[in-house]
Amino acid sequence: MTPEEIESAVEAGMPRAVEDLTRLAAIPSVAFPGHPDEPVLAAAALTEELLREAGLPHVRQIPVEGSFPAVYAEAPAPPGAPTVLLYAHYDVQPAGDLALWRTPPFEPTLIDGALYGRGTADDKSGVIAHVAALRAFGGDFPVGVKVIVEGQEEYAGERLEDFVEANPELVRADAIVVADCGNPRVGDPALTTTLRGMAAFTVEVRTLREAVHSGAFGGAAPDALTALMRMLSALHDERGDVRVPGLPQGTFEGDSDETEEEFRATAGVLDGVSLVGSGSLADRLCASYAITVTGLDVPTVSGAVNAVQPTARARVTVRIPPGGDPKTALDDVTGFLQKVAPWGAEVTFDDLVTGSGFLAGGGGRARAAVSTAMERAFGRPPRDVGQGGSIPLVAKLAALFPEAEILLYGAEDGEASIHAPNERLVVEELRKVIATEALFLASYGA
Known part of the structure; x- marks a missing residue:
């Protein structure tokens, strides 16, 4: 497929992608103790269904000791092509104080091009980004594909770490895409190179x-x-x-141009209330x-x-x-x-x-391919950023597969209110990330 054909397929698939995200985000899949298991298992079942519909020939749920099942899928690599592992998680944070939500947290609501609801961004957008990017190829994938979507990242992701360490061949790949990050601002493409x-x-x-x-x-x-x-x-x-x-305290070596005024606005810091800590914002948020x-x-x-x-x-x-x-x-x-x-x-x-945290190594073929894809999708080249959040599995994958390139990006943005009331996802940002991933897979497999 040409880049133009890929972009057309992604655009044509967006109504279905939004519908899928709405269905998935309507499930209150909170995997914290004290919350019911049934919605978490329902989210696993729907994730399995979506991956089958994306054209992957082998899809199944895999038990994870002490946790909820991981949904695993794979398609063999064409001769000479590399294999890419795609990661996301289907569990979400609790809703918290319902009085602080402007729309019901588990009734996804589309308002002015943004879908509001718990998990619309973190990280069910990552699940849908993978599904929609794969769907664009109609089952004829340019690379080998492996997908693992876990069910308890928000509370106890180290349980999947133990599983992966015991079953490394299941997730071995030449490149690993972790769709559980995002851009500093809407339309500002970024690759996350450090995680706390x-x-x-x-x-x-x-x-x-x-x-x-x-x-x-x-x-x-x-x-x-x-x-x-x-x-x-x-x-x-x-x-x-x-x-x-x-x-x-530490010092962040990556790229950050966010001002304290922008941070105050994004974080909703009240007038007259000072920020805490010393050093640059990036030092405090990414390296300390x-x-x-x-x-x-x-x-x-x-x-x-x-x-x-x-x-x-x-x-x-x-x-x-x-x-x-x-x-x-x-x-x-x-x-x-x-x-x-x-x-x-x-x-x-x-x-x-x-x-554990994560620090990316130097870029290789996969990094070059995703940078080119992201520049085409967003109209500007991505920059390297750090993220204060943690994704426990990433460090384990880096240790198990030191030769694999690990790429972190996603459809979230700095104002998506993940882990907070009124979480939301900008639909156009999702489209650009889906296009990025599909273009990357085609280029990397060429």
Whole structure:
């Protein structure tokens, strides 16, 4: 197929691609503990169906120990052609506070060229980008194709890492495309060359056998919630820099032209509220450690009673620069919290999760092909960017297949509100990414 024929096929397939994304995003496939399994399994089933419809001859679900199934598909390579592995995930973040959504999170809604709903961007757009790009070839693929779409990336992606390490031949490829990233802005094409790793844990603080009256005991009885707040506030200094020993600041070597004003607007920082941390934005977002308290188990304001609390819990996430070791960082942070715990409070940690970062090597044939494809699709050449998010599988693939080129891109953008209320995907951005992938596959296989 010529580039013009590929672009025409992609354009003709866009209504179906949007319909497929709408169907997939309507499934609340939250793979976190406490959420039902049935929607996650339904999303796996639909992903399997879509890959079959894309013309792949071999499609199946593969059990992953301790997790949800991965959907796997493959088509053999034509003689002399390379093989490309395509990755995405079908699980999503929880919706969070429904009152903050302008449209129902699991009723995808098209407004002014953007599809709103949880997972429309992260990462069901990646699933559809692969499906639609493959569909453009009508089953006659220019390269060998392998596809793996996992079902628990958002919560515990390291379980797929273990599976891949035990079954490397299943995913061996000459080039690997990870469609779980995006562009800094709509229409601003980018290839992600660095990823931060991550670690997460739940910390519990106990000070009393049970709650006691704050009037009779407050002022002498140690409050677990106050102890936990003191511990968490000790993680950062007055500027907002991480102050845990062993977690230094880093310097980002890639391309970043985002100003603090643009970042404030994208992040929705309120007027008069300062940004935190020191160094450049790229240093803070791509090359340094960051610690965020992502949840608290404490009495609600509406349910508060006059009592000294015996226990309090928090969920803490640590983002780790590409060169950092997540297990070491996890030990550093938990050890620091144990050390700063006041009043001899009992401190325990559980639900520990880690994932490694990634730093791309030099470009080769696949990088050249995807850069040319992206320039044609977007009308301008891509640039290298770092991403603060973590994709646990990428580092494992890089370690298993050091000769393979790993390419990270996607239809998300900096204002897509992934992991937040009102997540959305710009449909035109999806079209350009689908065209990029189809053009890349044709060029790389030529």
